Amino acid sequence: MLLSSLNPLAVARGDDLPDAVRIGDDVLSRSDIVGGAGALARRIAGAKRVAVLATPSAATVIAVVGCLFAGVTVVPVPPDSGPAEIAHILSDSGAQAWLGQAPEGTELPVVPVRVNARDWHGHPEPRPSSIAFVLYTSGTTGPPKGVLLSRQAIAAGLDALAQAWQWTSNDTLVHGLPLFHVHGLILGLLGPLRVGSRLVHTVSPTPEAYARAGGSMYFGVPTVWSRVARDEESARALAGARLLVSGSAPLPVPVFERLVALTGLTPIERYGMSETMITLSTRADGERRPGWVGLPVTGVTTRLVDEDGAPVPHDGESIGGLQVRGPMLFDGYLNRPDATAECWTEDGWFKTGDVAAIDEGGFHRIVGRESTDLIKSGGYRIGAGEVETSLLGHPTVREVAVVGLPDADLGQRLVAYVVGEGVDPDALIAHVAGELSAHKRPREVRVVDSLPRNAMGKVQKKLLG
Incomplete structure (x- = not known):
């Protein structure tokens, strides 16, 4: 190994590897x-x-x-x-x-x-x-x-x-x-x-470059995996790999399912952030469920709380603020003791700012950010991620972002920004109302050419509206 396990990031010579x-x-x-x-x-x-x-x-x-x-x-x-x-x-x-x-x-x-x-x-x-x-x-x-x-x-x-x-x-x-x-x-x-494995960095994460690389593990954000899934020849070339790992944003269920169909591999999904690194993941030898990010990794514990700090039941449906503890968490924000203090509870839990659900077996599903993805409409608490997953299941939808916009009657109304072909807004609204609940349907569907994203492929919802 180049990075020894004896000291956190100490280098050990070990056997040379010509193409490390x-x-x-x-x-x-x-x-x-x-x-x-x-x-x-x-x-x-x-x-x-x-x-x-x-x-x-x-x-x-x-x-x-x-x-x-x-x-x-x-x-x-x-x-x-x-x-x-x-x-x-x-x-x-x-x-x-x-x-x-x-x-x-x-x-x-x-x-x-x-x-x-x-x-x-x-x-x-x-x-x-x-x-x-x-x-x-x-x-x-x-x-x-x-x-x-x-x-x-x-x-x-x-x-x-x-x-x-x-x-x-x-x-x-x-x-x-x-x-x-x-x-x-x-x-x-x-x-x-640290592990001692080889790394092939393709400079640009194109489907063709991934297909040529001949790896056993592949990392990608959902935008990368969406492109791979649309390139059947490149996707099939990954069938010899061991793991396809997706992160930095939720992997749309249709993309998950198409990757399974084309590669024979069920993607690994995981969850983390800069402040925590990776705290939740599905396992190489465990269940991998589309739309869920799995179990806490070694050393991590989690909990869900409501707006009053009370525990939220682990029933797979009830949503709450996700808080975590573990040895891989950050030491705070540089020069920002105020921001550092705000993100920790008095009893030592880090407030991720994300909304999640946990089922009886401890599997986690991330609904989205409390600031942008927890929508309060007509007295209901609605997770934007659940509505987005439903919309992505419709054949005319390629990408979607659901936001809550101010509404004099409802407090917030659900608006879906959709990228796709042949989109019928009324049909999409009816689709969600039929799959979920009527109060979770978008009140408006806006068809757009693209969604604003940052360098890691995350949709910038604050730019919508």
Whole structure:
């Protein structure tokens, strides 16, 4: 293994693997990574925080691992960030330099990342509690907040997933996700390094690139899997894999079912966020149910509460605010003690801000965000996700987002934004009323060409309405 299980993110030489990481046309062996990261670590030793423009490149791999060697906190910056967002991230994080590529006009010093440099000297193991990353959230309710992730939290999260997914050094992980979020960076890069498996990063997550990669595990967001499911030839090429893992947003049930039909594989769905990493997942050796994200991973406990903090029954239907505890949770928001305090209960539970249902067997179904997906209409509490799932079952609907818009009579009325072909709004309203309950039907269906999404494929509902 490259990342030892003895210390949270300590590097062990182990046997070399000639193609440990492949990113586009670049191939790095384990010794390339250890030697290159070691050389960088010597040059940045003593720094506190550095920024990395997280392009899908060999330089990003060396930069991240070099910082882990040196105990320097990484601040990943999305390569498509605008000047205002970059300025906020740099100012808020206190990054002292850029590692490798830097945007034009930067005032920070730039430390080159030499992929071919080598240094084999050892480095003192940083404290497990030290902060490895400051990951900035999407900032839907204001400027992005810096999420503090420690080495020990990352180790706990990755080890729990290795157990749940039976992830071993024999696997080859394939994905083309961005390297500045938990999904692509922590799970998708550090996961293979810690487990000792190969990584093939396709740079762009196209169906054709996934089909060519020949992996045993594939990561994707629902947008990726929707495209794969529409490309029958590429989808069938994944039939030799072991696991298809979907996350960062709910996987539409029709896409789930088409992937099963084309690949013979039942997708793994999991749930997490920047602040918690992955806390819920279906298992490699367990039940996988469309629309459900499974059970708590090792070390995690969950609970559902209503608006008054009272427990919500685990009957698979009643919904409540999801709260979690576990060793992979973050250490708070950088420079935001107010925001940090707001998201924790007095008895030590993290308030995810998501609405969920739990069945008698402990299986979890995420309904959506409390702020945008819990709709109060005519005295009823309605989960937008349940209505969206129903609409996605209609053959004319390809994508959908349900929101609650102000209504003088109902308080909020359900409005569905639909992408599809031959959409009949009245037929869709009747479809939902027939499948669910009359009070859960959309009062209005608006046909649109596309839905606003962020880099991870999540629909930005605050932009609708």
